[in-house]
Amino acid sequence: MRLLPFPVLARVLKRRLPTTLWGRSLLIIVLPILIMQGAVTWAFFDMHWQTVTSRLSEGLAGEVAWAAESYRDDPSAANLARIADQAERSMQLSVALRPGATLPAEQRRGPIGVVDRTVEAALAGRLDQPFWFDTTRYPAYIDIQVQQRDGVLRIIAPRERAVATQAHIFVLWLTLATALLMGVAILFIRNQVRAIERLAEAAEAFGRGEVTRPFKPHGAREVRQAATAFLAMRDRIQRHIDQRTALLASVSHDLRTPLTRLRLELALAPPFKRQSAMKSDLDEMEHMIDEYLAFARGEAGETPQSIDIASLLKAAGEDVKRAGAEVEITAPARLTASLRPLAFKRALNNLAGNAAAHGEHVRLSARALASGGLEIAVEDDGPGIPDEMHEEAFRPFSRLDESRNQNRKGVGLGLAIARDVARSHGGDITLARSDLGGLRALIRLPG
Numbered sequence: 001m002r003l004l005p006f007p008v009l010a011r012v013l014k015r016r017l018p019t020t021l022w023g024r025s026l027l028i029i030v031l032p033i034l035i036m037q038g039a040v041t042w043a044f045f046d047m048h049w050q051t052v053t054s055r056l057s058e059g060l061a062g063e064v065a066w067a068a069e070s071y072r073d074d075p076s077a078a079n080l081a082r083i084a085d086q087a088e089r090s091m092q093l094s095v096a097l098r099p100g101a102t103l104p105a106e107q108r109r110g111p112i113g114v115v116d117r118t119v120e121a122a123l124a125g126r127l128d129q130p131f132w133f134d135t136t137r138y139p140a141y142i143d144i145q146v147q148q149r150d151g152v153l154r155i156i157a158p159r160e161r162a163v164a165t166q167a168h169i170f171v172l173w174l175t176l177a178t179a180l181l182m183g184v185a186i187l188f189i190r191n192q193v194r195a196i197e198r199l200a201e202a203a204e205a206f207g208r209g210e211v212t213r214p215f216k217p218h219g220a221r222e223v224r225q226a227a228t229a230f231l232a233m234r235d236r237i238q239r240h241i242d243q244r245t246a247l248l249a250s251v252s253h254d255l256r257t258p259l260t261r262l263r264l265e266l267a268l269a270p271p272f273k274r275q276s277a278m279k280s281d282l283d284e285m286e287h288m289i290d291e292y293l294a295f296a297r298g299e300a301g302e303t304p305q306s307i308d309i310a311s312l313l314k315a316a317g318e319d320v321k322r323a324g325a326e327v328e329i330t331a332p333a334r335l336t337a338s339l340r341p342l343a344f345k346r347a348l349n350n351l352a353g354n355a356a357a358h359g360e361h362v363r364l365s366a367r368a369l370a371s372g373g374l375e376i377a378v379e380d381d382g383p384g385i386p387d388e389m390h391e392e393a394f395r396p397f398s399r400l401d402e403s404r405n406q407n408r409k410g411v412g413l414g415l416a417i418a419r420d421v422a423r424s425h426g427g428d429i430t431l432a433r434s435d436l437g438g439l440r441a442l443i444r445l446p447g
Contacts (some may be wrong), residue, residue, distance in 0.1 A: 008359070019051060021196060025066050029186075030185070033182055034178075035186075035212065037174060037175075041171065041263045050118070051163070053114075053118050054121075055164050056160075056162050056163065057122035060142075060161045061092050061125065062126055063093060063157075064093075064123065064144055067083050067128035067155060068129060068148070068153055085095065092157070093157050094156040095154070098151050099151040101151050101152040102147070103152060104131055104153065109135075115135055115162070115163050116135055119333075120133070121170070122162075129146050129148065130147040131144065132145045132185070135159070135162075138156075140160075141157065141158060142159055142162055143158060144156075157338075160291075164297060169316070182252040190337075195224075195227075196219070196223055198218075199217075199223065202215040206234050207426070215231070217231070224284060230297070232284075233262045233276065247276065250325065252290075255289055256286070258288065258315055262282060266278055306336050306338055307336060307341055309331055309336065309337060309366045310335060311349060313329050313331050313364045313365075316345075317352070317364055319352060319356070320356040323353065323357065324356070325355070325356040326361045326362065326364045327356075327363075327364065328362070329362050329365070331366040332368065335374070336443060337374045339445075340425070344421055344425070347417060347443075348376070348443075351363065351414075351418050351429075352378055354380075354439075355438070358380060358382030358439070361381045361390070362380050365379075371446075371447060372447025373445055373447075374427075374447070376443040376446070377440060377441070377442050378432065379435075379438065379441075380436060380438040380439055381434070381436040381438045382437075383441065384434070384438045385439055390432075393431065394416055398409065409429060415441075422443050422445070426446045427444050428443035428445060429441055429444075430442050430444075
């Protein structure tokens with residue numbers, strides 16, 4: 001058999017080892033216990049049980065040889081009676097003669113064969129005459145037959161005279177002790193791993209914006225330290241988010257005041273040549289302020305609700321139609337997901353608006369994944385984005401080349417906001433080439 005090189009063997013073992021902390025911890029505890037049990041059991045059977053069985057079998061073989069040789073030397077009925085009486089009183093053997101009989105031709109052996117081999121070796125070493133034995137017909141006895149000139153001398157011996165019959169008690173106690181130790185180890189490991197799982201769940205919930213979920217550190221000291229550090233980090237991040245949101249909200253409020261005055265002055269001013277262009281600039285500035293605030297806030301404070309995906313796509317499709325593009329919507333009926341409505345609607349509208357701005361035909365589709373998650377695709381037939389610039393498109397305030405400026409009225413936050421919303425729901429957004437010829441934005445959300 002060809003042996004695998006060590007690096008290949010290591011990779012094969014790594015692929016087959018458990019990937020979870022629970023599985024690996026259990027393997028660390030259980031595997032040594034099983035190896036120890038196997039080694040102890042092997043040592044017991046090899047050094048003790050087989051040795052004792054071999055000596056018992058040799059003793060029984062010596063008594064059988066004495067009976068056979070005594071009868072061979074004096075094959076009289078009186079001598080047979082004396083041998084049978086002495087064997088029964090002193091050796092617990094039943095001796096009888098079957099006149100004119102021969103040894104059976106059929107060999108009867110046990111399923112394991114260790115006892116049969118030991119008894120056969122002992123009898124072969126002590127008997128000169130042909131013999132036959134059976135360890136399976138009677139559960140508590142061994143049937144031994146020795147060929148004589150006038151028949152077959154049959155000797156029935158208790159099984160315990162040839163085999164150490166109490167070995168199963170040792171194995172039973174060893175198994176029970178192993179099961180008890182493994183049970184204690186499993187309970188202990190499960191308790192420790194559960195603390196880490198709860199920490200991971202709290203971190204994932206915070207990543208989805210669920211900052212109000214209660215979480216209390218528990219478990220081993222190191223796990224509690226990690227949990228305490230996580231809570232402190234969560235509070236610092238939340239304070240930073242709140243401060244950033246408050247700052248941008250204040251700035252946007254302060255900017256809206258002069259913008260409102262300018263809009264009012266333009267409305268009251270007599271018509272002039274640049275009036276329409278100035279109104280357009282004011283609209284663009286207000287749209288930019290709205291995008292700044294939306295990016296900072298992210299609608300993270302919303303409560304998730306069960307939303308019908310088909311209705312969500314239909315509403316986005318109406319916006320696409322108003323932008324002057326054709327829209328195709330494909331979504332199964334009764335497909336729902338737990339989403340934050342305003343945040344997810346903003347993300348979907350950003351993607352659909354980008355598609356409508358750069359293409360004449362937009363496709364919105366949704367499907368349920370086999371893993372229990374959800375997949376929403378927004379596609380267009382526009383110029384698309386080069387593959388090497390897909391990640392660049394998601395960067396806040398990023399502007400692509402003139403062939404595809406994904407947010408001409410804004411500041412380059414459309415895709416950044418959409419990805420931030422998707423990731424706050426535990427999913428992500430990826431870009432690819434659409435079969436319509438343009439861009440394909442794919443939202444994947446977990447179940």
